[in-house]
Amino acid sequence: MEEFEKTLTRQQAAIEAERCLYCYDAPCQAKCPAHVPVPEFIQSIRSGNLHGARTLLQSAHPFIETCGRICPEEAFCQSVCTRSKIDAPLRIRELHRFVTDSTDPSDRMELPEVTLGKVAIIGAGPAGLACARELRVRGFSCDVFETRQVGGVPSQEVSTHRYPREVDEREVRFLTSTFAAHVRTERVTDLKPLVAGYEAVFVATGLPSESDMNVEGTELVGVYHARELLRKMKSGAISGAGNRVGVIGGGNVAIEVASMLREEDPTRDVTVVYRRGIKELKAFKKEIEEATEIGVTYQFLAIPDKIVGSQHVEGLQVTQAHLCGEDESGRCSFEPLPGSSFIIPLDTVVVAIGQRVDEGVFPGLVRSDSGLISVGENMQTSMPGVYAGGDAIHGAQTVVEAVRDGKKAAEQIAAFVAGGK
Ligand SMILES: Cc1cc2nc3c(=O)[nH]c(=O)nc-3n(C[C@H](O)[C@H](O)[C@H](O)COP(=O)(O)OP(=O)(O)OC[C@H]3O[C@@H](n4cnc5c(N)ncnc54)[C@H](O)[C@@H]3O)c2cc1C
Ligand code: SF4
Known part of the structure; x- marks a missing residue:
C-alpha cells in the first residue's frame, strides 16, 4: 500500500527551510529528547549541503530515518516552534525525512580503535543500538544480544505503511554493521556471565510482554x-x-x-x-x-x-x-x-490494554511495583556495572526517548569504566 505522505521535494524542502527563524535559544533542540541540532541541520539544507545535514542528524540521533517517519514531533520539537506564533510550525520531521531520503547512511565516519574494552548490550532496539553507537565512537567494542529481529519494536511491529521495510533495513543494517562487533540471537535471562565477561552491561529489553x-x-x-x-x-x-x-x-x-x-x-x-x-x-x-x-x-x-x-x-x-x-x-x-x-x-x-517488562528474567535486579527495572540518576541498576534504559525503565515511551537513554547510558558507562569501575 502507498504511504500516506510523500517526502518533500527539493523545492518544498528549500521553502520550508527558509521559514526557520534561527531562534538564539533553539527551543526545538532543547525540547527534542535526543537534542537534534535543528537550526544547524536546517541551515545545511538551506545551503544545499545535504550530506552535512545528514551527518549532523545522524551524530545526534542514530535512528533518524525512523524518526523522520514516526516521531511524534507535535509532542516534542514542533510544540515549541516559534514560527507557530506567526503562521504554522516548521515541519521538522518532514525535513529529517527529506535529508535521509536524499542521502545514504553509509557516509561513514572514522571510528577510533577499540581500546576501552567490551560492553554487552541486551536488546537491539532504539535504546540498545543508540548505546552501541555512542560506545563504539568512544572506543568500546559492543556485543549485542537480541531474541527477535534486530531494530526493536519499530522493525518488528510498526506497520510498513508508516515505516517502510527498506527504510528500516537500511538504517538498522547500517547501525549493526558499523557499531556492533557481534549480534547474537539469544534471549538473555541471567546477567552474571555477562557481568563477569564484559566491562559493563546495558539492559534495553523494552516491554516484551x-x-x-x-x-x-x-x-x-x-x-x-x-x-x-x-x-x-x-x-x-x-x-x-x-x-x-x-x-x-x-x-x-x-x-x-x-x-x-x-x-x-x-x-x-x-x-x-x-x-x-x-x-x-x-x-x-x-x-x-x-x-x-x-x-x-x-x-x-x-x-x-x-x-x-x-x-x-x-x-x-x-x-x-x-x-x-x-x-x-x-x-x-x-x-x-x-x-x-x-x-x-x-x-x-x-x-491491546498494555505492555509489561519480562518478569521471568534477570533475577537480582531491583524493580518498581509495576515491574519496571529501577535505576538511579546515572542509569545504573541495583547491580554495579549493569545499566538500563528505554521502555524497560520508563514504561511505554517513544523512539526518540529510547535514543536519549541509550546515549546517556553510554556516557555513564564510559565514566564507570574510566573510574576503574
Ligand atoms: C505498536 C507500537 C507502535 C509504536 N509507534 C510509535 C511511533 O509511531 N513513534 C514512536 O516514537 N514510538 C512508537 N512506539 C514506541 C517505541 O517503539 C518504543 O518506545 C521504543 O521502541 C522503545 O525502545 P527500546 O529500545 O527501549 O525497546 P524495544 O524497541 O522494545 O527493543 C527492545 C529489544 O529487546 C529485545 N529483548 C527483549 N527481551 C530480551 C532478552 N531477554 N534478551 C535479548 N533480547 C531481548 C526485544 O526483542 C527488542 O528487540 C510504538 C510502540 C508500539 C508497541
Ligand atoms: S527526533 Fe523527533 S523530537 Fe527530535 S527533532 Fe526530530 S522530529 Fe523533533
Whole structure:
C-alpha cells in the first residue's frame, strides 16, 4: 500500500527551510529528547549541503530515518516552534525525512580503535543500538544480544505503511554493521556471565510482554494479543482475523493494530472499543486521524464485561460508561451506567490494554511495583556495572526517548569504566 505522505521535494524542502527563524535559544533542540541540532541541520539544507545535514542528524540521533517517519514531533520539537506564533510550525520531521531520503547512511565516519574494552548490550532496539553507537565512537567494542529481529519494536511491529521495510533495513543494517562487533540471537535471562565477561552491561529489553484481560471468554478461538498479531502481520503472514474485529484499548498499539487489520483487508469492519471518550484516547493524534481515514471506527464509553461465544468469539458484551471527574493521577475517571450492557457482534477480539517488562528474567535486579527495572540518576541498576534504559525503565515511551537513554547510558558507562569501575 502507498504511504500516506510523500517526502518533500527539493523545492518544498528549500521553502520550508527558509521559514526557520534561527531562534538564539533553539527551543526545538532543547525540547527534542535526543537534542537534534535543528537550526544547524536546517541551515545545511538551506545551503544545499545535504550530506552535512545528514551527518549532523545522524551524530545526534542514530535512528533518524525512523524518526523522520514516526516521531511524534507535535509532542516534542514542533510544540515549541516559534514560527507557530506567526503562521504554522516548521515541519521538522518532514525535513529529517527529506535529508535521509536524499542521502545514504553509509557516509561513514572514522571510528577510533577499540581500546576501552567490551560492553554487552541486551536488546537491539532504539535504546540498545543508540548505546552501541555512542560506545563504539568512544572506543568500546559492543556485543549485542537480541531474541527477535534486530531494530526493536519499530522493525518488528510498526506497520510498513508508516515505516517502510527498506527504510528500516537500511538504517538498522547500517547501525549493526558499523557499531556492533557481534549480534547474537539469544534471549538473555541471567546477567552474571555477562557481568563477569564484559566491562559493563546495558539492559534495553523494552516491554516484551502483553497484559491480559481479566474477563470471561479470553480462551475462545478468535481472541488475540495485539502485539503478537502485529509481529505476525509484519513478518508477512496472514493475521487470521475475521471480518468483524473489536480492538480493546485506546493507546498507540490499539490504533496500530486496528489500522493494520484494515489495511490487510479493507472490507473488514474494525472497531476500537474504549472505556473513555475520544478526547482521552492515548494514541498519537496523527495516528488516530490516519486510522479514521482508512475506515477504523470507534465504540467509546464501553467497558468490556465478557467475550461471548461457545468455542469461537461471537461478540463482546460491554457496559456503557459515563465520565466523572478525575482520578488521583489527573486522568479522566469513568463509571458504568447500571443496566446499560449490550453485545457488539464480533468474530475476533484483539486485546491491546498494555505492555509489561519480562518478569521471568534477570533475577537480582531491583524493580518498581509495576515491574519496571529501577535505576538511579546515572542509569545504573541495583547491580554495579549493569545499566538500563528505554521502555524497560520508563514504561511505554517513544523512539526518540529510547535514543536519549541509550546515549546517556553510554556516557555513564564510559565514566564507570574510566573510574576503574
Ligand atoms: C505498536 C507500537 C507502535 C509504536 N509507534 C510509535 C511511533 O509511531 N513513534 C514512536 O516514537 N514510538 C512508537 N512506539 C514506541 C517505541 O517503539 C518504543 O518506545 C521504543 O521502541 C522503545 O525502545 P527500546 O529500545 O527501549 O525497546 P524495544 O524497541 O522494545 O527493543 C527492545 C529489544 O529487546 C529485545 N529483548 C527483549 N527481551 C530480551 C532478552 N531477554 N534478551 C535479548 N533480547 C531481548 C526485544 O526483542 C527488542 O528487540 C510504538 C510502540 C508500539 C508497541
Ligand atoms: S527526533 Fe523527533 S523530537 Fe527530535 S527533532 Fe526530530 S522530529 Fe523533533
